[in-house]
Amino acid sequence: ETGVTQTPRHLVMGMTNKKSLKCEQHLGHNAMYWYKQSAKKPLELMFVYSLEERVENNSVPSRFSPECPNSSHLFLHLHTLQPEDSALYLCASSQELYNEQFFGPGTRLTVL
Amino acid sequence: DAKTTQPTSMDCAEGRAANLPCNHSTISGNEYVYWYRQIHSQGPQYIIHGLKNNETNEMASLIITEDRKSSTLILPHATLRDTAVYYCIVRVAWGYRGNQFYFGTGTSLTVIP
Numbered sequence: 001e002t003g004v005t006q007t008p009r010h011l012v013m014g015m016t017n018k019k020s021l022k023c024e025q026h027l028g029h030n031a032m033y034w035y036k037q038s039a040k041k042p043l044e045l046m047f048v049y050s051l052e053e054r055v056e057n058n059s060v061p062s063r064f065s066p067e068c069p070n071s072s073h074l075f076l077h078l079h080t081l082q083p084e085d086s087a088l089y090l091c092a093s094s095q096e097l098y099n100e101q102f103f104g105p106g107t108r109l110t111v112l
Numbered sequence: 113d114a115k116t117t118q119p120t121s122m123d124c125a126e127g128r129a130a131n132l133p134c135n136h137s138t139i140s141g142n143e144y145v146y147w148y149r150q151i152h153s154q155g156p157q158y159i160i161h162g163l164k165n166n167e168t169n170e171m172a173s174l175i176i177t178e179d180r181k182s183s184t185l186i187l188p189h190a191t192l193r194d195t196a197v198y199y200c201i202v203r204v205a206w207g208y209r210g211n212q213f214y215f216g217t218g219t220s221l222t223v224i225p
Contacts (some may be wrong), residue, residue, distance in 0.1 A: 004155070043156070043215040055209055090155045098211045100146070103155025 004104035005028065006091050012110045015081060021107045023029060025090030031097045032074040034066060035090040035107075043090065049094040068107040081111045113191065116200045119218040124194075130187040132219050134200030137181045142204050143177060147185045148215065149196040156199065159185065188222045199220070 004025045013019050025032060032048040048056035049068040063085075065077040074091055088108055092101040116174040117135040123129040148160040155210065160167055160174045162183075167174040173186040187194050203211060 015183055046210050056212075060138060064115065092155070098213070100158050100161070101156075101213060102158065106153070106155050108153065 003101055004091060006089075006104035006107050008107060009105065010108045010110075013078070013081065014112050015083070017081075018077070019081040020078065021089055021091075021109075023030055023074040023076075023104055025072055025074075025091075025093035025102070027093055027102060027105075029095050029102070030071055031094045031099075032068060032071075033092040033094075033101065034074065035092065035103075037064040037088040037090060038084075039087070042047065043050075047076075047083050048097070055097065078109075081109075083111050085109065086111045115187055116202055117215065118198070118216070119217045121219070121222070123222050124190045126223050126225050127189055128194060130190040130194065130221060130223070132185040132187075132198050132200075132221065133182065133187070134166075134210045135182045136200070136202045139202050140204075141179050143202045144204070145170070145174065145180075145183045146201040146203065146213070147174065147211075148201065149194075150199070150218070151193075151196040152214075160200075190221075192223050192225065195221060195223045200204050 007022045031050045033048050035043045037043050040107045045058050047058045047066040065079050067075040088106045090106045091104040094101045132222045144161050144163050147159040148156040150156040158169050162174045176183045197218040197220050
């Protein structure tokens with residue numbers, strides 16, 4: 001595997017479910033990011049990790065919980081989501097904090 | 113970071129050069145111009161960036177005016193696979209807390225057969 005991978009690519013969940021999105025980067029980068037992209041809206045930065053430390057949390061509701069166990073892996077744990085949380089969730093990584101970012105293919109999330 | 117202005121949409125004939133403009137009249141001396149693109153429902157893809165000299169790579173060329181208030185991304189021979197939203201972003205190059213990439217609404221380029 002090369003680049004940034006994300007699993008699953010598609011996810012449908014009910015509002016009471018708990019699920020997790022996974023991101024893995026194979027680039028040896030030190031920073032990782034979660035973005036949300038709702039329909040016809042610009043990308044919104046959600047969380048930023050640098051060397052496994054969370055450095056940004058852009059007013060994201062607590063029903064989204066990130067985890068970065070090491071510099072190659074990033075998770076987004078989801079619980080009691082709302083239908084308006086349906087969106088494309090993108091993971092990215094960069095060599096250093098906020099340098100050029102390389103994005104994964106995204107997870108298309110639908111909350112019923 | 114300086115703001116950018118891009119046309120909402122553009123068309124380009126397949127095989128022709130696609131020229132995507134970006135205005136950044138309030139750019140600071142230490143801010144770079146970055147271009148990314150996003151093909152439908154995929155993650156954004158880095159294309160190119162530059163400070164004041166023109167830049168070229170295997171994907172595109174970046175032409176920055178002498179006063180740096182505007183730039184043009186050139187795809188020399190557009191293909192149908194170049195149909196995407198193109199984002200022009202200006203920011204200082206080095207990373208520090210809060211120095212995000214702000215992806216606006218970009219230019220939706222449609223390459224026509």
